Amino acid sequence: MGNTNVPKYAYPAGIDLPERKWPSKIISRSPTWCSVDLRDGNQALPNPLSPEKKLEYFQLLCEIGFKEIEVAFPSASQDDFDFTRRLIEENHIPADVFIMGLVQCREQLIERTFEAFKGAPRAIVHVYIATSELHMRQVFNLDRKKTLAAAVKSIKQVRALADSMPDNDIRLQFSPEEFTDTDPGFSLEICEAVFDAWGKATAEKPLILNLPATVERRPPNQYADLIEWFCGKFTRRDKVLISLHSHNDQGMAVAATELSLLAGADRVEGTLFGHGERTGNVDLVTLANNLQSRGIDTGLDFSILERISETVQRLTGMPIYYRQPYAGEYVFTAFSGSHQDAIRKGLKQLDSAANTFGMGWKVPYLHIDPSDLGREFERLIRINSQSGKGGVAWVLEQEYGLELPKAMHPELGRAVQAYSDSVGREITSAEVFAVFEKNFVNPQGSYKLISYWPRPDEDDPTFVHGEILLEVNGERKTIRANGNGPISAFVHGLRESLGLTGFAIDDYDEQAVGKGADATAYCYVPLRLDDGRIIFGAGTDTNIDQAAVKAIISGINRMESLAKN
Numbered sequence: 001m002g003n004t005n006v007p008k009y010a011y012p013a014g015i016d017l018p019e020r021k022w023p024s025k026i027i028s029r030s031p032t033w034c035s036v037d038l039r040d041g042n043q044a045l046p047n048p049l050s051p052e053k054k055l056e057y058f059q060l061l062c063e064i065g066f067k068e069i070e071v072a073f074p075s076a077s078q079d080d081f082d083f084t085r086r087l088i089e090e091n092h093i094p095a096d097v098f099i100m101g102l103v104q105c106r107e108q109l110i111e112r113t114f115e116a117f118k119g120a121p122r123a124i125v126h127v128y129i130a131t132s133e134l135h136m137r138q139v140f141n142l143d144r145k146k147t148l149a150a151a152v153k154s155i156k157q158v159r160a161l162a163d164s165m166p167d168n169d170i171r172l173q174f175s176p177e178e179f180t181d182t183d184p185g186f187s188l189e190i191c192e193a194v195f196d197a198w199g200k201a202t203a204e205k206p207l208i209l210n211l212p213a214t215v216e217r218r219p220p221n222q223y224a225d226l227i228e229w230f231c232g233k234f235t236r237r238d239k240v241l242i243s244l245h246s247h248n249d250q251g252m253a254v255a256a257t258e259l260s261l262l263a264g265a266d267r268v269e270g271t272l273f274g275h276g277e278r279t280g281n282v283d284l285v286t287l288a289n290n291l292q293s294r295g296i297d298t299g300l301d302f303s304i305l306e307r308i309s310e311t312v313q314r315l316t317g318m319p320i321y322y323r324q325p326y327a328g329e330y331v332f333t334a335f336s337g338s339h340q341d342a343i344r345k346g347l348k349q350l351d352s353a354a355n356t357f358g359m360g361w362k363v364p365y366l367h368i369d370p371s372d373l374g375r376e377f378e379r380l381i382r383i384n385s386q387s388g389k390g391g392v393a394w395v396l397e398q399e400y401g402l403e404l405p406k407a408m409h410p411e412l413g414r415a416v417q418a419y420s421d422s423v424g425r426e427i428t429s430a431e432v433f434a435v436f437e438k439n440f441v442n443p444q445g446s447y448k449l450i451s452y453w454p455r456p457d458e459d460d461p462t463f464v465h466g467e468i469l470l471e472v473n474g475e476r477k478t479i480r481a482n483g484n485g486p487i488s489a490f491v492h493g494l495r496e497s498l499g500l501t502g503f504a505i506d507d508y509d510e511q512a513v514g515k516g517a518d519a520t521a522y523c524y525v526p527l528r529l530d531d532g533r534i535i536f537g538a539g540t541d542t543n544i545d546q547a548a549v550k551a552i553i554s555g556i557n558r559m560e561s562l563a564k565n
């Protein structure tokens with residue numbers, strides 16, 4: 001197998017470009033975008049799309065904002081031909097969208113493509129021919145001269161057919177396939193010849209020269225060098241759009257495309273979530289959102305990314321990976337406690353961050369605002385046994401409106417962690433709430449409050465009297481309560497009648513959850529034990545005083561079980 005006198009692999013030779021400019025540039029404007037999701041075979045899907053699904057996909061691409069969509073290889077199959085016809089005949093193409101059809105440099109195929117395009121208001125004929133030595137020699141048994149001649153002949157045919165449709169806006173795109181494996185001088189020569197053969201490119205209606213990395217054989221910087229070199233050498237640069245078409249064989253299609261945009265390209269072809277042959281084409285969701293995150297308006301709307309993801313997964317039958325940039329289920333989620341804490345703090349300080357950093361969004365661990373992509377806030381922080389107290393409190397605050405005092409967070413965090421350890425998986429926010437209720441609102445213990453309705457003293461209304469009705473280990477007791485206010489009277493009553501000592505209550509937090517008549521009071525009471533430890537109890541009721549005394553009973557039950565353990 002192979003020649004053992006040469007190494008199996010070698011570092012690809014780049015071009016000599018010592019004055020390269022792209023490394024010190026920035027991308028300051030959006031490229032134009034072309035989706036190639038719907039090419040024949042629908043970009044290598046195991047189960048190609050039915051016509052109905054293909055139409056739904058096309059409409060989704062239009063909704064996102066693509067203005068150029070490669071819809072088919074019309075001459076390759078009846079299905080693709082019919083789909084192109086259907087778009088035109090049923091008026092599915094928005095007024096500002098160009099459909100594009102792929103075709104090889106073959107006479108009958110070009111004719112058939114034009115048949116498919118009849119009546120298309122705006123269309124791009126995408127002609128390609130392989131230009132690498134490898135392809136020309138091994139696949140087509142051609143040399144450079146014959147390849148160039150075939151390309152020129154086909155472009156002249158395209159020109160004639162386009163001229164026969166004067167009422168339609170027919171543009172040309174030419175791709176020297178395997179551009180990045182082609183001798184740069186030959187790519188330039190064939191593209192210049194194509195330009196001449198087309199003969200009608202203008203700044204307003206430019207020829208698209210699509211320079212593909214058909215297989216990602218080179219590091220991204222070499223693609224960028226080739227693009228900068230080509231842009232510098234092409235003689236009619238102002239009348240062509242330089243287009244990128246990166247494949248992802250080495251996992252660097254996004255990087256290669258970004259560097260090549262720095263190098264001067266104007267346009268990008270790719271697919272949603274990187275569908276396409278082998279490892280796919282460049283992922284336009286990632287690329288466009290990268291640019292958006294740097295303040296570049298891409299013209300593409302990913303605020304409906306959840307729906308886009310759901311639709312593409314349903315139509316293609318291929319799942320999106322959990323950690324897929326921007327779209328994956330976990331990409332705006334923090335499991336680790338320190339990350340959760342940092343995110344929570346950052347989200348609360350957006351205003352001060354804006355002043356310090358001069359941008360409206362600067363949050364630890366989140367490079368963009370998930371809500372820009374329609375991601376839901378409450379799913380930002382997810383809980384498992386690695387999660388911290390801050391994240392747990394955040395979940396209760398975001399999803400249940402509970403603002404637990406900070407001093408309570410460690411105790412709650414420990415309880416949630418113990419539960420999460422015991423179930424050995426990520427837990428839902430409903431489970432976090434259940435842990436909170438079970439441990440802090442209704443903890444098991446000897447004491448159960450039945451009722452306590454204090455009333456003001458007739459002479460001094462700041463002084464209260466009341467009866468506490470409670471069960472102690474199942475036995476009913478009525479206790480007299482007198483004191484300066486309902487809570488103090490309650491605590492005094494318990495101390496004096498039941499001998500409950502060993503704790504003090506200095507202060508407590510209360511809040512209303514909900515509004516108006518539906519509001520519920522929550523009270524969080526810290527019991528300071530004689531040894532300095534703090535134990536929290538929580539109570540809830542429609543009445544704030546009732547919530548407070550329930551919280552005290554919860555705290556006492558927790559104190560008791562702590563003493564037992």
Ligand code: KIV
Pocket residue numbers: 128175177178210212213214215245247
């Ligand atoms: O990857 C490629 O080279 C292509 C061409 C047809 C443009 O898809």
Ligand code: ZN
Pocket residue numbers: 212214245247281
């Ligand atoms: Zn391709």
